Amino acid sequence: MVIWDSSVLFDHWDRYMQGFGQTVLASLLALIGSLIIGTIIAILRISPYRWLNVFGAAYVEFLRNIPLLVVVFFFFLGLPSLGIPLDGFSSGTIGLMVYTSSFIAEAIRAGIQAVPKGQTEAARSSGLSYVQSMWHVVLPQAVKVVLPAVGNQMINLVKNSAILGVVAGLDLMYYADLISSDTFLPIPVYTFVALFYLVLTVPLSMAVHYMERRFARSNA
Amino acid sequence: MDFAGAYSWPNLRFLLQGFWMTLQVAGLAIVFSFILGVVLGTIRYARIPVLSTVIAFIVDTIRNLPLLLIIFFIGIVLPQTGLRLPVFWAAVVGLSIFEGAMIAEIVRSGLSSVDKGQVEAARASGLSYMQTLRHIILPLGLRRMSPPMVSQFIALIKDTSLAVIISLPELMRNVQVLSGSSFAYVIPALIFASLLYFTVNYSLSLVAKRLEARQT
Numbered sequence: 001m002v003i004w005d006s007s008v009l010f011d012h013w014d015r016y017m018q019g020f021g022q023t024v025l026a027s028l029l030a031l032i033g034s035l036i037i038g039t040i041i042a043i044l045r046i047s048p049y050r051w052l053n054v055f056g057a058a059y060v061e062f063l064r065n066i067p068l069l070v071v072v073f074f075f076f077l078g079l080p081s082l083g084i085p086l087d088g089f090s091s092g093t094i095g096l097m098v099y100t101s102s103f104i105a106e107a108i109r110a111g112i113q114a115v116p117k118g119q120t121e122a123a124r125s126s127g128l129s130y131v132q133s134m135w136h137v138v139l140p141q142a143v144k145v146v147l148p149a150v151g152n153q154m155i156n157l158v159k160n161s162a163i164l165g166v167v168a169g170l171d172l173m174y175y176a177d178l179i180s181s182d183t184f185l186p187i188p189v190y191t192f193v194a195l196f197y198l199v200l201t202v203p204l205s206m207a208v209h210y211m212e213r214r215f216a217r218s219n220a
Numbered sequence: 221m222d223f224a225g226a227y228s229w230p231n232l233r234f235l236l237q238g239f240w241m242t243l244q245v246a247g248l249a250i251v252f253s254f255i256l257g258v259v260l261g262t263i264r265y266a267r268i269p270v271l272s273t274v275i276a277f278i279v280d281t282i283r284n285l286p287l288l289l290i291i292f293f294i295g296i297v298l299p300q301t302g303l304r305l306p307v308f309w310a311a312v313v314g315l316s317i318f319e320g321a322m323i324a325e326i327v328r329s330g331l332s333s334v335d336k337g338q339v340e341a342a343r344a345s346g347l348s349y350m351q352t353l354r355h356i357i358l359p360l361g362l363r364r365m366s367p368p369m370v371s372q373f374i375a376l377i378k379d380t381s382l383a384v385i386i387s388l389p390e391l392m393r394n395v396q397v398l399s400g401s402s403f404a405y406v407i408p409a410l411i412f413a414s415l416l417y418f419t420v421n422y423s424l425s426l427v428a429k430r431l432e433a434r435q436t
Contacts, residue, residue, distance in 0.1 A: 003301055065374065065421035066414045067381035069392050074410055077399045081406035155284070162286035166385055173288065186297040194285055194293075201284035 005185050009192050012179045019175030020196050026093045026171060027158045027200075033097035034157075035150070038104025045109050056105070063102035068160055071095040076167045092164035092171075100157055107149035111142035144215040151208035158200045172196055226408035231398060235409060238394030239416050245311050245390060246377045252316035253376065254369075257323025264324060265331040266353065275324075282321035288382045290314045295386030311383040311390075319376045326372060330365030331357055364435065370428035374421045391416065 009016065044056035063071070072095030079086050086094075115138045123133035165173025172193050180189045260279055264272050282290070295310035305313065334357050342352040381392040389397075395413050399406040 061422065061425075062414075062418065065378075065425060066417045067378040067392065069381040069384065070410060070414055070417065073392070073395065073399075074407075077396070077406045078410055081399070081403040159284075159286040162288040163382075165288065165292075173286075173292070186300050190289065190293055190297050194289060197286055197289065198281065198284055202280075205280070205284055 002185065004188050005183075006188060008179060008183050008185050008188050012183070012189075015175045015179055016172075016192065016196065019170070019172040022089065022169070022174075023158070023161050023164070023171045023196075024200070026089065026096065026161045026164055026169065027154075029093050030096035030100060030157055030161070031154060033094075034100035034104050034153070037097065037101035039108060041101060041105035042108035042112070045105065046112060060102045060105050063099055064106070068095065068099045068163055069166065071099045072163055072167060088164060088167040088169035088174075089171075092161070092167050092169040096157060096160055096163070100153055100160075103153050103156070104150060107153065108142075108146055111144075111146035111149070112138060114145045115141045144218070148208050148211045148215065151204060151211060155201050155204045155208065158197065158204070162197070222404045223408050226402075226405045227412070231405065231409070232412070234398060235391065235394055235412055235416075238389060238391040239413075241308075241388065242377070242380050242390040243420075245308065245315065245380050245383065245388070248312045249315035249319060249376055249380070250373050252312065253319035253323055256316060256320030258327055260320065260324035261327025262331065262353070262358070264328045265357075279321045279324045282318060283325065285318075287314070287318045287379055288385055290318050291382055292385050295383075295388075307383070307386045307388045310386055311380065311388050314383075315376060315379060319372060319379070322372055322375075323369060326365050326368045327361070330368075331361040333364055334360045367428045367432040367435075370424055370431065374424050374428075377421055377424075378417065 041056050041059055044052040045060070047053065047056075072092055075086055075091035075095050076088065079091070119137055119141065120133055123137040124130070128136065161171060162173050163169075164171035165177070168174055176189055176193045180186045183189060260275055264275050264279065266272065291311060291314035294305065294314045295307055299305070338356055338360065339352055342356040343349070347355065380390055383390055384393045384396060387393060391413050395409045398409045
């Protein structure tokens with residue numbers, strides 16, 4: 001029995017590329033969406049209105065403590081059961097977006113709260129408005145905490161996007177399954193899948209590592 | 221939506237059986253990944269020539285792969301070449317390898333954060349490097365790394381749901397099966413599963429918070 005054959009990569013390059021493209025697309029769409037939702041939730045959490053705080057906190061705590069698959073199944077199985085059909089790619093991507101937004105919200109909130117209160121007070125007493133002091137004083141300092149954390153979430157997003165394979169989301173995992181059942185060579189087929197994921201995650205990890213070291217130095 | 225029908229005793233029992241499976245897999249994987257993580261993280265921290273570099277490379281590679289792929293590889297791909305594991309153990313092994321790599325990194329950075337003065341003082345008092353590691357660096361570092369470690373265990377419990385890909389009858393697999401039997405069961409089953417995961421994980425996250433508060 002043949003176990004290894006590198007030619008699967010070249011013979012099925014088109015399908016690999018299709019899956020890779022969808023994996024990248026799902027990750028990017030989910031990233032953009034989760035940045036928007038995450039920022040809104042973070043603002044709710046630090047806003048001076050109690051009910052908004054409670055809503056923001058409940059959103060974050062609930063989503064952070066349940067598996068991504070529950071969220072994805074809600075869109076993939078739950079909505080169709082209510083008469084709203086959604087395909088695998090959409091439900092996987094929307095699930096990723098909603099799930100990741102809770103982690104992004106937490107990262108942004110932690111970043112803003114890492115800036116000492118004295119900074120805001122000094123800015124306010126120098127005559128800056130709340131929004132001005134946020135924009136010119138707090139946010140530029142919060143970026144040092146938020147950016148590496150968001151980078152880590154990007155890495156998680158790419159890895160978590162493999163969940164599209166569970167809901168037939170036409171991603172790398174899905175196409176790998178097709179290639180594997182055509183060739184009967186699962187070992188090389190999935191080894192190349194692993195390499196495709198590493199092509200995305202390793203540079204991201206290196207960027208995050210660089211940022212962390214760079215910002216640690218600027219704090220010293 | 222028929223909540224009363226969905227929450228019939230046979231359905232609830234079926235979901236709870238899945239949850240029991242989830243807890244068993246999670247429990248074993250927590251133990252194995254902790255041991256693996258402490259060993260690999262300590263070796264990486266100790267900068268042993270060649271060995272530390274090789275382990276760093278393996279740990280970083282695993283950390284950068286989707287866990288779903290790792291579980292699939294152990295549970296579906298390897299069996300096709302003759303290396304057969306029961307799905308239960310495939311899930312435990314896959315989770316332990318991946319989460320072990322994540323914990324190794326937590327351990328490494330926890331050990332690195334131990335004050336250099338402590339290490340120098342221990343060495344100057346005549347402790348060997350191994351003694352310093354065992355009695356000074358590990359106890360101090362472990363205390364500091366316990367909050368992120370508990371967070372990682374929460375992630376592990378959530379990650380057990382990925383074993384649906386190898387059809388392990390854990391909670392999410394049973395939600396999937398139940399959903400297949402009637403449209404009316406989908407949302408109630410998802411709500412019940414969410415509550416089970418949430419209860420366990422939220423309690424653990426309070427433990428993590430308390431550990432964190434005690435350190436400052």
